[in-house]
Structures are given as structure tokens and as C-alpha cells.
Amino acid sequence: MLYPANTSVRDIPIQPSLIVPAGWSVGTALTPIGGGTYPQPAPGSPTRFAVTNVEQLQDSPVLTGQYFHEFVLAPEISPKHFIDVASDSQEDSDLPPALLAKIANLVREADALYHSHHYNQYHFLVVLSDVTGADITLEHGQSSEYGVPEKFFSDDGYLLIGADLLPHEYSHSWNGKYRRPVGLYQPDFATAQQGALLWVYEA
DSSP, X not given: OOOOTTSOGGGOEEOOEEOOOTTOEEEOSSOEESSOOSSSOOTTOOEEEOOEEHHHHHTOOOEEESEEEEXXXXXXXXXXXXXXXXXXXXXXXXOOHHHHXXXXXXXXXXXXXXXXXXXXXXXXXEEEOSSSOSSEEEEOSSEEEEEEOTTTTTOHXXXXXXXXXXXXXXXXXXXXXXXXXXXXXXXXXXXXXXXXXXXXXXX
């Protein structure tokens, strides 16, 4: 990523857009604009997003794929929460209602626990694949990303081991992203973080 030096990335505006292969869909916490069809854009058409800043762009990954579903979670809670799923096969990305109900309860429990929302919307971005690489998870302010095995949601063995993945990264949106000690936040990506006041991050 290239951006002007000696300037806070929070103060550099940018309007992102992207073009994905025909038939692919897009999931991200960035805000789509322009009246296009989202999450699946028309073939060859760009998906445009509202103006943001370089800091937020860097912290807003995009999930895209052919076998893709986006589901609304706990619709009574504001702001909106979604789980976006891309997989190696169509049936794996179509999550069953019983599973979606459990993930929606995660959103409700977090709402009861934290009782605040610092994001405009939140997306769980999940790749179900034995090809792209599993056991990769990462937290962001308005989303979290997960690379897990293709049968992660349909195999009780995987769920027994990895049931904490979604709540773990989701909680980091508050602990470590929204709230962090002085020195851990730096105005650009070239300045090293200072973690002297960081007591607990991974537990």
C-alpha cells in the first residue's frame, strides 16, 4: 500500500472500488454505493464503496467467491450484523437455519455484554476451503476473517475444536481495536507499535 508520508492514515481520504469475476459476490464492511447489485455485481461492473480513509481501508478486508452467501444476523440489533461465507462448493456456503440461529445468539450476547457499538456494521467473513488454507483468523474493527476447513460448520469434530473462533475475533473488535493502550495506536503503518501498557490481548 502506497500513501503520502508524514500524514496520519486516518486523515487520507480514499474511495475504493473493485471488479470481481463474473458470477462472484462480495462481502466486506465497506459501504457499497452507486445503486449496483450487491453483494453480486453485474458482470464486469465495478463495485464502488463510500469514501473512507486509508486506515479504515487497510482494516476492511474483502471476501469474494463464486459459491457465496450473505446472511443477516439478529436483525433486531442495530447496527446490522452479517456473516458472509464463501466455499469450495455451493452446499457448504448455504448455512442451515439452526446454525445461523446460534451465530445470531453470539451477536445478541455480545450486545448484552458490551452494550455499545463502535462500528457502522459488522461482517464475519468466512472462507470454507481445504484449498486456500485453513486455521487463519484475524480481527478487524468492523469485521473478522476466518479461513477454516471446508466442512467446518457441518462436522461436529471441527466445531468442537474451533467453536471459539468467531467469538474470539469478534471480541477483539472491542479489546484491541476500539480500546487499546496509549502507544499501541500509531498514526501510520510505518511506525512501530508500543505495547508497554498492554496487559492482556490473547487469553
